[in-house]
Amino acid sequence: MCYAIPGQLIEIRENGGGVVDYFGEKRNILLDLSDAAVGDYVYAQGGILVRKISTEEALEILSLWKDKFFELKKMDERLSHFSESDLPANTLQILQKVNLKKPLSRQDMLALLKLEDPRELKVLYELANHIRHREHDNASCIHGIIEFSNHCRENCHYCGIRSDRVVKRYRMSVDEIIEVAQHAVDEYGFKALVLQSGEDPWYDEKKLVKIVSTLRAMGILVFLSIGMRDKELYQKLYQAGARAALLRFETSNEDIFRQLRPGASLHERLTLIKQLKSMGYIIATGFIAGLPDETPEDIVNNILLTQSLGPDMYSFGPLIPAIDTPLAAQSKLSIDAMLKIIALTRFVDPDSNILVTTALETLDASAKKIALLAGANSMMINVTPMEYRVFYQIYDNRADRNQTVKVGIQSALDLLYSLGRAPTDIGVVEATLTS
Ligand code: SAM
Ligand code: SF4
Numbered sequence: 001m002c003y004a005i006p007g008q009l010i011e012i013r014e015n016g017g018g019v020v021d022y023f024g025e026k027r028n029i030l031l032d033l034s035d036a037a038v039g040d041y042v043y044a045q046g047g048i049l050v051r052k053i054s055t056e057e058a059l060e061i062l063s064l065w066k067d068k069f070f071e072l073k074k075m076d077e078r079l080s081h082f083s084e085s086d087l088p089a090n091t092l093q094i095l096q097k098v099n100l101k102k103p104l105s106r107q108d109m110l111a112l113l114k115l116e117d118p119r120e121l122k123v124l125y126e127l128a129n130h131i132r133h134r135e136h137d138n139a140s141c142i143h144g145i146i147e148f149s150n151h152c153r154e155n156c157h158y159c160g161i162r163s164d165r166v167v168k169r170y171r172m173s174v175d176e177i178i179e180v181a182q183h184a185v186d187e188y189g190f191k192a193l194v195l196q197s198g199e200d201p202w203y204d205e206k207k208l209v210k211i212v213s214t215l216r217a218m219g220i221l222v223f224l225s226i227g228m229r230d231k232e233l234y235q236k237l238y239q240a241g242a243r244a245a246l247l248r249f250e251t252s253n254e255d256i257f258r259q260l261r262p263g264a265s266l267h268e269r270l271t272l273i274k275q276l277k278s279m280g281y282i283i284a285t286g287f288i289a290g291l292p293d294e295t296p297e298d299i300v301n302n303i304l305l306t307q308s309l310g311p312d313m314y315s316f317g318p319l320i321p322a323i324d325t326p327l328a329a330q331s332k333l334s335i336d337a338m339l340k341i342i343a344l345t346r347f348v349d350p351d352s353n354i355l356v357t358t359a360l361e362t363l364d365a366s367a368k369k370i371a372l373l374a375g376a377n378s379m380m381i382n383v384t385p386m387e388y389r390v391f392y393q394i395y396d397n398r399a400d401r402n403q404t405v406k407v408g409i410q411s412a413l414d415l416l417y418s419l420g421r422a423p424t425d426i427g428v429v430e431a432t433l434t435s
Contacts, residue, residue: 004142004191004423005065006041006058009049020044022422023062023069025137030282032243043219045192046141046282047312048243051219068422073138075420079373080133082126091120095127098347109300109348113340121336128343128375135351136377140421142412143223144184144383144405145194147392148172152198154227156250157260158288160322160393161198168391171200174207178214184383185218188409192221194246194380199227208233209240216241223284228264231275244282246315247273252301256291260327273309284355285309286316289341290333299341307349313378314345314352317359320395335364339374346375353378361399372419381408 007020007027018031020042029044036042036049041058043051084092094108104112115121149171150161161167172180177195184190193215197203203211203226215222224237225246234245249269251257257266277283287302306314318333338360345354354376360367368379382400384392389401400408416423 004043004045004189005069006043006053006061008058009036009038009040009042012036012038018049020049022139023066025139027139030243043191045221046143046223046244048221048282050191050221065422072417072420072422076133076138077420079420080130082123082130084123084127087120087123091115091123095123098127098131101350104347106297106300109303109344110296112344112347113296113299115340116336121340124343125339125370125374128346129373131346131350132354132375132377136353138421139377140372140416140423141192141353141378142409142416142423143192143194143221143378143380144188144190145196145225145380146172146177146180146184147196147382147384147388148177149197149200149203150388150392151200151202152227153201154199154264155262157262157326158291158319158322160325160395162325165324167393170388170391171202172385172388174210177211180383180385181215181220182218184405185220188383188405190220190381190383192223192244193383194223194225194244196225196246197227199229201229205233205236208237212237212240212242223282228269228272231272234272234276234281235279238279238281242281244284244312245276246284246313247276248286248288248315249273249305249309251287251291251294251298252305253294253298256293256298260291270305270309277310282312283309284313284315285311286314288319288359289316289338290319290330292327292330303341303345303348306345307352312353314349314354315357316341316345317357318363320359320362322393322395332363335360335367335370338363338367339370342371342375355380358382358399359395362395362397365399369415369419372415372421377421379412381405381412383408 005022007022009018010021011019016031018029020027020029030048032048036052041053041055042049151169152161152163155162155164181193212222222242223244224242254266273285286306318338321327321330342354355378356368356371356376383405
């Protein structure tokens with residue numbers, strides 16, 4: 001099954017970047033580890049060229065896609081209109097600023113976060129979707145995720161696999177991880193895989209280098225989500241071929257951070273995120289929304305702090321209170337509270353990539369669709385073997401707990417197509433190419 005469209009490399013720049021064309025849509029990419037030349041057909045993921053493919057094969061895939069691509073584009077265009085009729089003057093003024101590409105003040109952001117009227121929210125989400133379309137057209141990106149270990153040395157108060165919690169622990173062996181990844185690439189066509197785990201030093205440099213280099217050789221983007229490991233280890237893993245890292249700072253509020261992550265420091269976490277970026281990693285970062293004592297000002301600070309880190313992808317989701325954790329009794333955010341954060345992020349950082357997280361989907365079964373219509377443009381599909389997935393309980397009743405990989409892919413594709421989105425690459429922000 002093919003669900004990432006190849007593109008043609010039409011430009012190579014001196015800064016290590018290039019431009020890929022998808023039926024006339026241009027995306028910036030990093031050329032990284034490739035001998036590709038202008039005119040070659042390539043696969044890109046997360047804005048990184050991951051593999052060349054033969055012209056013959058590419059043209060065959062593209063001929064199957066051509067009509068569908070333009071049909072999807074038209075549908076997305078239709079669904080991306082917004083109308084600002086009947087809005088109160090204050091909201092109208094702020095949304096007009098957004099539409100005219102003027103920066104929002106903190107007060108504007110707070111005012112939008114406080115909106116409750118369904119008619120105003122509808123326009124807010126429509127405008128966010130309109131801007132997503134303006135910046136990315138109908139491109140969307142799907143990554144796979146393998147949760148390879150639920151052992152963790154940390155004890156974060158929100159997390160269901162924290163070290164104090166009694167859960168059945170598992171570790172996938174190096175060979176098992178490689179086998180699962182190979183299957184995801186060969187059988188399902190994944191071009192990017194996130195490797196996620198608790199903070200588990202059992203996976204030392206030797207094991208992780210072997211995993212990363214083997215996966216990179218499969219022609220995919222290797223995306224790490226392994227927590228606060230040493231900077232030197234991340235450096236070695238970059239050399240081995242890892243190119244993206246997902247590391248949330250969790251909250252911009254130092255007091256909340258200190259309470260919820262005993263023994264850890266927000267400053268150290270932010271320092272590591274910045275170091276990873278300067279090593280060349282594509283960065284996905286963000287926060288958990290709905291933590292105890294969090295204020296609307298914290299949410300605004302969370303969005304602005306994420307933006308200041310220059311991420312290629314925003315990854316934030318609601319707290320899902322996990323049983324037997326200190327936050328088990330915390331109340332959940334509403335879906336509108338989350339959609340407002342997505343829309344606001346799209347306004348603040350128009351060309352950003354915004355992930356729809358499993359936590360959001362767990363909050364509300366229809367969340368994926370409504371989030372994609374409120375400014376989000378990226379998704380992940382769980383490819384962890386079922387026998388382990390049930391034990392990766394960072395919270396309970398995860399939306400993807402019973403979903404096979406095949407069903408996950410099919411429902412993601414059905415959803416994208418129903419919204420007129422094409423699974424092309426989303427490209428990287430220009431800043432990544434020049435930094
Ligand atoms: N251990 C690594 C780390 O902490 O960066 C990666 C795995 S950790 C499970 C991935 C993310 O899960 C964390 O960054 C955190 O934001 C999120 N998470 C943990 N518990 C959660 C909960 N109960 N609800 C929502 N998100 C949660
Ligand atoms: Fe461990 Fe990550 Fe969970 Fe914290 S959030 S307990 S570091 S798995």
